[in-house]
Every structure is written in C-alpha cells, then in structure tokens.
Amino acid sequence: xxxxxKEFPGTPLSEQDFAEGNILFNYDELRGHFAWDxxxxxxxxxxxxxxxIILGARCTTCRKIVVPPRIVCEWCFRPMHEYIxxxxxxxxxxxxxxxxxxDVKRIEEPExxxxxxxxxxxxxxxxxxxxxxxxxxxxxxxxxxxxxxxPAEEREGAVTDILYFRPLQxx
Amino acid sequence: xxxxxxxxxxxxxxxxxxxxxxxxxxLMYEAALRAYADAGVNPRRDVETFxxxxxxxxxxxxxxxxxxxxxxxxxxxxxxxxxxDGLHGLAAAYMLVRTGQFDLVVVEGHSxxxxxxxxxxxxxxxxxxxxxxxxxxxxxxxxxxxxxxxxHETGTTREQCASVVVKNRYNALxxxxxxxxxxxxxxxxxxGPPLAWPLGRREAAEQADGAIVMVLASEDRxxxxxxxxxxxxxxxxxxxxxxxxxxDWAQAIYARExxxxxxxxxxxxxxxxxxxxxxxxxxxxxxxxxxxxxxxFCRPGEAGELTEAGVTAPDGDLPINVSGGSLxxxxxxxxxxxARALEVALxxxxxxxxxxxxxxxxxxxxxxxxxxxxxxxxxxLGN
Numbered sequence: 001x002x003x004x005x006k007e008f009p010g011t012p013l014s015e016q017d018f019a020e021g022n023i024l025f026n027y028d029e030l031r032g033h034f035a036w037d038x039x040x041x042x043x044x045x046x047x048x049x050x051x052x053i054i055l056g057a058r059c060t061t062c063r064k065i066v067v068p069p070r071i072v073c074e075w076c077f078r079p080m081h082e083y084i085x086x087x088x089x090x091x092x093x094x095x096x097x098x099x100x101x102x103d104v105k106r107i108e109e110p111e112x113x114x115x116x117x118x119x120x121x122x123x124x125x126x127x128x129x130x131x132x133x134x135x136x137x138x139x140x141x142x143x144x145x146x147x148x149x150x151p152a153e154e155r156e157g158a159v160t161d162i163l164y165f166r167p168l169q170x171x
Numbered sequence: 172x173x174x175x176x177x178x179x180x181x182x183x184x185x186x187x188x189x190x191x192x193x194x195x196x197x198l199m200y201e202a203a204l205r206a207y208a209d210a211g212v213n214p215r216r217d218v219e220t221f222x223x224x225x226x227x228x229x230x231x232x233x234x235x236x237x238x239x240x241x242x243x244x245x246x247x248x249x250x251x252x253x254x255x256d257g258l259h260g261l262a263a264a265y266m267l268v269r270t271g272q273f274d275l276v277v278v279e280g281h282s283x284x285x286x287x288x289x290x291x292x293x294x295x296x297x298x299x300x301x302x303x304x305x306x307x308x309x310x311x312x313x314x315x316x317x318x319x320x321x322x323h324e325t326g327t328t329r330e331q332c333a334s335v336v337v338k339n340r341y342n343a344l345x346x347x348x349x350x351x352x353x354x355x356x357x358x359x360x361x362x363g364p365p366l367a368w369p370l371g372r373r374e375a376a377e378q379a380d381g382a383i384v385m386v387l388a389s390e391d392r393x394x395x396x397x398x399x400x401x402x403x404x405x406x407x408x409x410x411x412x413x414x415x416x417x418x419d420w421a422q423a424i425y426a427r428e429x430x431x432x433x434x435x436x437x438x439x440x441x442x443x444x445x446x447x448x449x450x451x452x453x454x455x456x457x458x459x460x461x462x463x464x465x466x467x468f469c470r471p472g473e474a475g476e477l478t479e480a481g482v483t484a485p486d487g488d489l490p491i492n493v494s495g496g497s498l499x500x501x502x503x504x505x506x507x508x509x510a511r512a513l514e515v516a517l518x519x520x521x522x523x524x525x526x527x528x529x530x531x532x533x534x535x536x537x538x539x540x541x542x543x544x545x546x547x548x549x550x551x552l553g554n
Contacts, residue, residue: 026301033288034231039194070241072200077215077244 041069044083050157052149056121058082064122087119088147089168093126097136110136116145116165132164144168172271177393177400178385178516178552180210185381186501186510187350188285195230195283195382200242202382203279207244210386211396212275214244218386219273221245223252224260224280224505228293231286243279243384255408256538257383258508258548262406264387265550274389280506281382290378297543303415311375313415313542315367318457320420322369324471327460329369331475333360335456336374338484339492343499345485345526350379350501374456379501383509385516401516404533404551405439407432411545418545423458425547426465426537433535433549434467442467447531448489448518450511452539452547453496459483462537463491466549485526493518493526508538512550519554 017023038046041057045068048055057069061076065084073080095114099107112134117126131139132148145165155161182205184198193201207214223239232238236252239245253263257280264278287293291309298304321327337357343349355373363373393400409428412418430442439445451466453459460474468489469477477483483491494500494514503510515534517523532553539547 026305028300028304030296031289031292032228032231032296034286035288036231036286037191037194037283039197040192041197042194071197072204072242072244074241074246075215077213 039071041071041080045069046157046159048085049159049161050155052088052152052155052161054086054088054118054127054147056084056086056118056125058084064125065120066125067118067121067127084120086121088149088162090116090118090126090145090165092131092139092141092143092145093117093124094141095131095139097139112136112139114139114145114165129159129162130164131166133166173268173274173389175390176265176268176403177388177390177397178403179388179393179396179400180206180212180384180386181513181516182206182209182385183348183381183383183513185282186348186379186503187381188377188379188501190283190285190380195281195286196238196242198283198380198382199239199279199281199384202281202384203243203277206277206384206386210388212386214277218244218248218275218277220249220267220276221251222260222264222267222276222278223250224255224257224278224509225252226254226505228296229282229284229287229504239279243277245277255505255546256508256540256548257506257510258406258512258536258538258550259408261385261509261512261550262408262548264385265403265406268387268389274392276387277384278387278509279382279384280503280509282378282380282503282506284378284502284504285380294542299415303543309367310542311367311370314375314455315370317420318370318455319368321422321457321461324421325464325475326472327457327475329361329371330357331479332374332457332460333357333371334475334478335453335459336360336498338478339453339459339496339498341499342485342493342526343495345524346495346500347524349495349499351377351499352495370455370457376454376497376502379503381501381503381506381510383506383513385509385512399520399554401519402553404553405433405435405437406548406550407434407436408548409546413545415543422471423461423465423539423547425545426452426462426539426549427467429547429549430466430537433551437551439551442535443469443489446533446535446551448493448515448528449491449535449537450494450496450514451491451535451537452507452511453492453498454502454507454539454541456498458539459491459496462539466535466537485528490528493523493528504541507541508536508548511536511538512552515552519552
C-alpha cells in the first residue's frame with residue numbers, strides 16, 4: 001500500500017541529521033553489572049553439566065521429574081530433594097528457524113533453538129537449547145536428538161557446556 | 172466488601188550482606204514457606220492472588236514479574252508485580268482483600284542487592300536522563316541537598332542526626348535478623364568520611380539481602396486462621412514532585428500526606444497519643460527525624476531533640492526503629508517497607524524476643540523509595 005504513496009507528509013529524518021547535530025538528543029550507557037547466585041538447585045545443575053550429566057529433580061508428591069532441577073515443585077509446592085541424573089538424549093518438542101541474530105543481523109544459515117524433552121524427565125519437561133549438525137528443512141517436531149558436549153577440560157559449569165543437540169539418526 | 176483486613180502470616184529470611192548459598196528464587200521460596208507455615212495455609216489450595224514488589228533494574232531482568240510465581244506457589248494463579256516500595260505492595264494486597272473478591276492474598280518483597288555489582292550506576296538511572304544525569308553525580312547528592320536544607324530550616328544539628336545512627340545500630344544488637352548492629356559513639360559516627368556533605372558515610376544504611384512474605388486475610392478468614400491477627404487499620408501513599416528543580420527540600424511532604432491518608436482511615440487525630448511505636452524510613456539518618464516530623468509525632472525541628480533526650484529509644488515514650496531500622500538491619504531496597512512493617516507486626520504479636528516492647532496496641536510503619544524519589548507509604552497496624 002505504501003508503495004502507492006508518492007509523498008509522505010512531514011519532515012523525514014536521516015542518520016545524517018543525527019550525525020550533524022541537527023537533531024538534539026541525549027546519549028548515555030547504563031553500566032549495569034550483575035552476578036547471579038545460582039543457589040542450591042541450579043548450582044547443582046551447572047556442576048553436573050561440568051561433569052557431562054544433565055540433572056533433574058523428582059517431586060515425591062506428584063512424581064514429576066523436572067529439568068532443570070529446582071528446590072520446590074511448582075505444582076505441589078512440596079520440597080524437591082531427590083536429584084536424578086537423566087539421559088543426554090531427548091525429543092524435540094518444538095523448534096524455530098531464526099534468520100535474525102540476537103543483535104539483529106540477517107543470516108543465511110538459521111540458528112535453531114529448540115525445547116528438548118529430555119529422556120528420563122516427565123513429558124513436557126525439557127531444556128531450551130540449540131540444534132546443530134542438521135539440515136534446517138529436515139528438523140521436525142518429534143525428532144530424536146543427543147547432546148554434543150564440549151571436551152571435558154573446557155567445560156565450566158554453564159549451559160554452554162552442551163554445544164548443541166544433533167539428530168540421533170541420519171536425517 | 173471485606174471491611175477489615177488482617178496480617179495472618181509472616182515469613183522472612185535474612186537479612187545479611189551476602190547470601191551466596193541461595194538464588195533469589197530460593198530466598199523468596201524460603202520466606203514464603205515460613206509465612207505459609209505461620210499462617211497455616213497451603214498456597215496451592217488457599218491463596219487466591221499474589222502481589223510482589225520488584226524493580227527490573229535491581230533484578231537485572233526485564234519484565235521481572237514473569238519470574239515470581241513458581242517459588243511462591245503462585246503458578247496458574249493471579250499474580251501481579253508492582254514497581255514501588257514493599258508498603259505499596261502491602262497497600263495493593265490490602266485493597267485486593269477489601270474488594271471482597273479475595274479472602275486470602277499474599278505480598279512478597281525481596282532484595283538480592285549483593286548480586287547487583289554496580290548499584291550506584293543503576294541508582295543514577297533513576298535521575299532524569301536529560302536534565303540531571305548528564306551532570307554525572309553520585310545519587311547520594313540528592314540526600315546531601317535534602318539534609319542540608321532540612322538542617323537549615325529546622326535548626327536540627329548534625330549531632331542529632333548522628334544520634335539516630337547510634338540508637339538504631341545499637342537496637343540492631345537485639346535483633347538476630349539484623350546485619351549491622353554496633354555500639355558506636357556520636358564522635359565515631361561523625362568522624363566517618365563525608366559522603367555528600369553534610370551527610371556522612373556512617374549516616375547512610377548499608378545494603379542487605381533478604382526476602383519477606385506476608386499473608387493477608389479478610390476478617391472471617393483471619394478469625395479461623397489465627398488468634399493473634401494483626402489488623403491493618405489504615406494505609407496511605409503519596410508522591411511529591413519528581414523534579415529536583417522544584418520540590419520541597421526541607422520536609423518530607425510525601426510522608427506527611429501518606430500519613431494523613433492512613434490516619435483518616437484509622438481514625439487517628441493525635442498520632443503521638445494514639446500510636447505506641449513506629450518503624451520509619453532511616454535509609455539516611457536524617458530521614459528518621461524528617462519522617463517523625465512529617466508524620467506529626469512532633470513539630471518540625473523537634474525530632475532531633477527528642478532523639479537526644481532518649482524519647483525514641485526502646486525504653487522511651489515513643490520507640491522508633493526498635494528493629495534497628497535500615498541502618499541496623501540493612502537496606503533491603505524494594506523490600507524496605509515490608510521490613511519496617513514486619514517489625515511492627517512482630518511487636519504487636521508479642522514475638523519480638525529480647526527487643527519486645529511492653530503494652531503495645533498500635534504501631535506505624537513508614538517507608539520511602541530512596542534517592543532520588545519523593546514517594547513513600549504508611550501503614551498503621553493494631554492487635
């Protein structure tokens with residue numbers, strides 16, 4: 001529709017106007033530095049990742065096994081103190097093909113975020129990570145995947161200790 | 172409509188300079204668990220709606236309200252997070268019960284300030300970005316300006332302000348939850364390094380981590396749940412001009428108006444006679460004196476003399492900040508007002524341990540949102 005409009009009313013602004021100081025504006029940058037204490041449950045989760053293990057927690061009331069672990073069951077509000085090592089394999093619950101990066105650059109090869117229901121956890125309980133070693137058009141919901149870990153000596157107790165998940169079978 | 176509202180559950184964790192063993196979610200959970208056990212309620216079954224108080228910049232997460240339900244037992248329940256002091260949250264929870272739509276409401280506030288590594292820089296972001304922030308001043312300057320004008324207009328002395336520090340930090344020695352108890356002399360307080368003259372470094376509260384949860388109930392529910400309800404007799408809140416250019420620098424107008432609003436509801440015409448004790452804002456020492464005058468406990472210029480005379484000490488006529496206040500307990504950012512109300516509620520329940528006041532029936536809590544704001548709130552509680 002806008003293509004049919006020959007002239008826009010008003011005075012358009014260009015980058016040049018800002019550069020030349022024709023437009024008055026105020027520039028400032030926030031120095032906000034944070035260091036989040038991971039606490040009991042997430043602290044254990046990260047420590048386990050460093051060992052190459054995906055750790056979940058089990059609620060003895062509703063028997064759900066959740067991942068990442070937490071100290072309280074979201075649904076029962078009962079304490080969770082049973083930690084359970086899970087498989088590093090799972091099933092894609094949902095995914096997306098992202099053609100714009102976090103800092104807004106267009107890319108040819110998409111990034112593929114996915115929620116992966118981890119084997120051993122309750123249905124609908126999965127972790128948010130990335131898919132790799134896969135042709136984007138071939139990714140599908142229900143696809144079986146496995147974690148690709150960083151070499152043990154490079155792991156630091158962070159979610160990035162898993163590089164990505166790759167398909168279990170050739171697709 | 173529910174006419175009367177009571178606090179029926181109190182839970183808190185802290186208050187300590189650092190809490191590396193717990194995430195903020197786990198701090199909230201622990202405080203919530205204690206409050207629910209105290210009230211004898213199950214959040215999944217009984218609590219109808221939740222209010223939390225948080226400031227995104229303090230948390231380091233935008234849209235922070237998304238991160239509060241699970242650890243409070245509030246998943247799949249109505250929850251809202253407000254930007255304000257803890258007492259604004261308490262006021263919101265109070266109103267939710269008053270509507271008659273809810274009989275059991277929870278309010279939460281916390282501080283994980285130890286995780287915020289650049290607090291002064293973040294606080295500077297509360298300054299007007301075009302008019303004030305380009306001057307690149309540490310935001311304590313606002314307290315310096317205010318204190319200077321307050322001393323000028325009222326004749327209050329620096330020594331009188333320092334006596335607030337001596338009192339509150341000594342009070343904190345009787346509070347196991349307080350982080351900054353100390354036995355200081357006036358000279359030691361005044362000998363501290365200057366911060367924003369006339370304000371000295373030792374007259375500004377240090378920060379602390381912690382979480383506070385309170386359970387509020389309608390009268391009917393309260394009578395079923397507890398035999399020691401703490402009634403909310405009045406709440407008030409107010410904002411003065413946000414502008415540094417044309418606010419009243421000497422007096423805490425926002426505290427005066429918030430107090431009047433709460434007094435009207437509580438039927439209080441003479442606060443000095445009708446209120447037994449109070450917990451007021453003391454994030455900077457002079458603020459306690461300013462608050463006492465704004466709240467009508469005395470005339471402008473008298474609060475310093477009352478403090479020197481020991482009237483506001485725990486064994487005086489009008490005990491103020493028996494908990495230790497922010498100076499003694501630690502400044503818990505957005506949870507500050509809830510920390511003040513917590514002490515008032517504990518005193519009214521007779522559960523304040525070694526610092527328990529005798530024969531108290533009505534107490535007041537007042538808070539301020541810290542520099543550079545002019546917003547504050549007041550709640551009046553009775554047993």
